[in-house]
Amino acid sequence: MTEPTRTLTGGHPPPEHARVVIVGGGFAGLETARHLAEAGVDDILVVEGGPVGDLVHTNVAHDPDTAVEMWLDPERDPYHRRPWSSDSDRHFAGNAGIRARLGGRSLYWYGVTLPIDSWALDEQHWPAAVADDLTRSWRGGPSLYERVAGDLGLTWADGTIASTGQAQRVGGFTLRPTPRASRAHPGRPGRWSAYSPLDHWRDPATGAVGEPPAGVRFLLDSPVQRVLLRDGRAAGIVVDDRRTGRPATVTAETVVLCAGTVENSRLAIQALTTATGAPPRLGGLADHLAQGFFVRIDARRTPRPLPVRPGSYYLPVPEARSILFLSLWRVSRDELMLDVKINGELPPDPESQVACLPSAGHPWPTTVRSTVSTAGRAVVAAQQEVLADVWAAVAGAFGLAGEPAFGSYDEPRLGNTAVLPRYREQYPIGVPQPWCSALGAEDHEGGTLPLGGVLTENHEFARIAGLYAGGPATFPRIGAANPSLTTMALSRRLAAVLADELLAEAPGAGHRSERS
Incomplete structure (x- = not known):
């Protein structure tokens, strides 16, 4: 058996066996691994298809404008991969994809931490036991949302995640500061x-690696071809061994898919079709409908004091199944930039799907x-009504004229790349520029492996x-909120479920899974 390694470097041969294999070294995979290790489970192997790369956030490694470019322009990011083809015009194309590097999307996101909307998290959509664990109480103590918020230094009040700061009123809209799990760089102004x-084991400012959790090891630069099945049960994985150019097998007692929604779906389809004869597709693919407008503002002609303080603010708009975001920042002494965005849920639809073409080899071609x-x-129409009302309030407050002309969501005049710095300067000052994202472009896709459906309430x-x-991928409804907070909460729940099962199997083993 290959000697386990816990270093964060590539080039190591795949081990023959691990007790738990976690596929994906991004947000969900790393959160599940660390909580599983803290609960006392050892021999956890995190398998990541990309390399370590640098381990600092893009907004530390780059200036703010370049960091935005890294997210929206895939040609600027060497870690961007899209291992599927799109059969949907502009949707799930462009910058849609995965970030094949240890850390994944956690090294790109902006830290927005909002819970799933109450209208999406009801018993008609989510299993009641899961919803209760998230919002009411988990294992006799605080809820999962409360625990994660506490870990991140945020507060939980009236069933919502809160951030310190003063609310802003724009017309009939009262917006609160957006809660963000972020920190300023201690030595580089403007970096965060x-x-x-x-x-938990590397310095976020420098990327210097400390000691990874005991019991966790890493296999990097190793794309997973398929889940290994034995007698209808998951028995490990098959990876690309780039040292030899041949597939390699890693056996395991438990396999956890945390590779992103489309890759999770591909691996699940291959396993389900092979084991059960299920059709090679998974429906219910959902994403956020995101649109908005931005406007350059002449800072020399704005009221004093400003009608809105610089910063980021949000407001739930349940009647539009959406959340409104407003950001104001200073570009220069003479110019401000106002960016108004609204995120809404694309409801699950069996016709929105991930499909594979069964083939002799793996991975199966995915569309x-x-x-x-x-x-x-x-939802799109309701969002545009909200945006029109916001613009009327903003225009009145800042002394602006005109109005944004929203077009078709499928053929917009501007996509979300319009906000890239190299494009913004070409738009006239004082004129609102409406835009909308393609599906998949926000990195918020989910819904193909819902809890209480394809998965049991225990994530299996x-x-x-x-x-x-x-x-x-496991969200029965994605709601309008950014998914990261719920991903962290469910990763903690999944780790506890696995710890209960794995530690119970070991005679005399201590049980340190989180209970209060």
Whole structure:
């Protein structure tokens, strides 16, 4: 058996066996691994298809404008991969994809930490036991949201995650400061990082690596071809061994898929079709409908004091199944930039799906199909009414004229790349520029492996024992909120479920899983 290694470097051969294999070294995979290790489970192998790369957040490694470019322009990011084809015009194309590096999307996000909206997290959509654990109480103590918020230095009040700061009123809208799990760089003004599970064993400012959790080791630069099945049960994985150019098998007692929604779906389809004869597709793919407007403002002609303080603010808009965000910042002494955005849920639709073409080899070719359904178009229309009202309030407060002309969501005049610094300067000052994102472009996709459906309430595949999944793919409804807070909360829950099972199997083993 290969000697386990806990270093964060590549080039090591795959081990022959691990007790738990976690596929994906991003947000969900690393959060699950660290909580599982803290509960006392050892021999955990995190398998990441990309390299270590640098371990600092993009907003530490780059100036703010370049960091935005790294997210929105895939040609600027060497870690961007899109291991699927899109059958949906502009949707799930462009900058949609995965970030194949240890840390994954946790090294790109902006730290927005909002819980799933109450209208999406009801018993008609989410299993009641899971919803209660998230919002009411988990294992006799505070809820999962409360625990994660406390870990991140945020507060939990009236069932919502709160951030310190003063609310802002714009017309009839009262917006609160957006809660963000982020910290300023101690030595570089203007640089900052959002929370990453890597923070527990690397310096977020320098990227210097400390001691990873005991019991956790890493296999990097090793894309996973398929889940190994034995007698209808998950028995390990097959990876690309780039040292030899041949597939290599790693056996395991438990396999956890945390590779991102589309990659999780591909691995699940391959396993389900092989083990049960299920059709090679998974429906219910959902994402956020995101649109908004931005406007350059002549700072020399704005009221004193400013009608809105610089910063980021938000407001839930349940009647539009959305959350409104407003950000104001100073570009220069003479110019301000106002960016107004609204995120809403594309309701689950069986016609929005991930499909695979069964083949002799692995991975199976994968195609994503996603369209804006009739229910989704109702959300788009409601969002545009909200944005029009916000613009009227903003225009009155800042003394601006004109109005944003929203077009078709499928063929917009401007996509979200319009906010890139190299493009913003070409737009006239004082004129609102409406834009909308393609589906998949916000990195918020989920819904193909829902808890209480494809998965049991305990995160295990209902038709394949020993196979589990984490991340937004497991959300029965994604709601309008950014998925990171819920991903962290469910990763803690998944780790506790696995710890209960794995430690119970070891005679005389101590049980340190979190209970209060």
